[in-house]
Amino acid sequence: MAIATVNPTTGETIKTFTPLTPEEIEAKITGAGRAFEEYKQIPFSQRSQWLGKAADILEAREKELATTMTIEMGKTLRSAGAEVQKCALVCRYYAENGVAFMEDAPSITDAAASFVRYQPLGIILAVMPWNFPLWQVFRFAAPALMAGNVGLLKHASNVPQCALAIEDILSKAGFPAGVFQTLLIGAPAVAPLMEDSRIKAATLTGSESAGISLAVAAAKQIKKTVLELGGSDPFIVLDSADIGKAVSTAVTARMLNNGQSCIGAKRFILHEAIADKFEASMIEKFKALKVGDPFDEATDIGPLATPSILQDIAAQVDKTVAMGGKIKFGGYKLDGPGNFYAPTILTDIPTGSPGQYEEFFGPVALLFRVPDISTAIALANDSPFGLGASAWTTKPEEIDRLVNEIEAGAVFINAMTKSDPRLPFGGTKRSGYGRELSKEGLYEFVNTKTVWIDSYH
Secondary structure, eight states: OOOEEEOTTTOOEEEEOOOOOHHHHHHHHHHHHHHHHHHTTSOHHHHHHHHHHHHHHHHHTHHHHHHHHHHHHOOOHHHHHHHHHHHHHHHHHHHHHHHHHHSOEEOOSSSSEEEEEEEEOSEEEEEOOSSSTTHHHHHHHHHHHHHTOEEEEEOOTTOHHHHHHHHHHHHHTTOOTTSEEEOOOOGGGHHHHHTOTTEEEEEEESOHHHHHHHHHHHHHTTOEEEEEOOOOEEEEEOTTSOHHHHHHHHHHHHHGGGGOOTTSEEEEEEEHHHHHHHHHHHHHHHHHOOBSOTTSTTOSBOOOSSHHHHHHHHHHHHHHHHTTOEEEEOOSBOSSSSOOBOOEEEESOOTTSHHHHSOOOSSEEEEEEESSHHHHHHHHHSSSEESEEEEEOSOHHHHHHHHHHSOSSEEEESSOOOOOTTSOBOOEETTEESOBSHHHHHHTTEEEEEEEEOOOO
């Protein structure tokens, strides 16, 4: 895939970029290694100040950065602005809390003194996706830089201007040269990077295939990885739920980022007692959604990011229907330029169809009906993925079961699944491993060193 800005609303190629040569890549790695030797000595308080400055710059440049995201991957300008604000939030979170997280943690033993010290690993490679082109990077960069690591970013090839903007923001915030650099390279260049002994670990958000490729390359070198991969998140609605609130939240959760969110709700598992009401209300809300120009403030859903994503979602819908699924609304590509797909609702999902087990990355809701909570939980867990889950009920005993029995990295009760800097984020099963955000995310890329001092004399 060429490294280029291609407007998904019009199909126009706006700008292309030449991939780095091997010599240029080597110069950046050398610079990162040199920067780490100095940066790891910089006090936490100084790192905190630079993160705070990065937050200020993000807020000051919100309109510019949001525009770049909308041009490169098609999210609505409104949601792009919210993403910039969230990036500022995560920078401030670690600026305010990172110093305390990194302090030595004393332990009570029979030593004269014993404690845990957290020390940075060095160069961390971040392989990041296009769907949240700023947020995915900053939720890695803020804790990694706070801990004293340095970063090399291999961003998705369709958001190169976002990738370069992130490097520019961190540089202008005061982080020394080489501490965070963007590598404009293609996917085939990633595996060889893992063979370089100067790169100590890697994090990837993306597809299963990309995660497997990186994990295999890292395993050969015995290097730490954190993976946040796909999701087919369940959205369970039981018979005691507030149906009005559940439906409104369901539409938001499914259409987030034009339907292109790993943690977006995808499988709507409905108690049969409320299924008809829920389905009818969702159809009405889907009818009211405006699809079109993402720069228009009235637009709810913009284009999918690339033609291949449009082709994939159309093929998944067509195959599910061919196997017996029913289209209750939508189910087609929109005429005209751009990568537009109509908001779609599918029911009667057949066993073995794409709708049962695959991740749908687009504005398609999959509706299932169940007779009880046990069947709902079993269906929710009948997935190779385990990223997040949302469940709706007012019964305490059902809440307890849902929290304990759903196989996911996060369970939200009567609320939409989301990431929050204050809480760890990540999945289980084929959704990946490791955690981002909160103090757990900061500790992923440190050496947790046990220190035992038997005597001071």
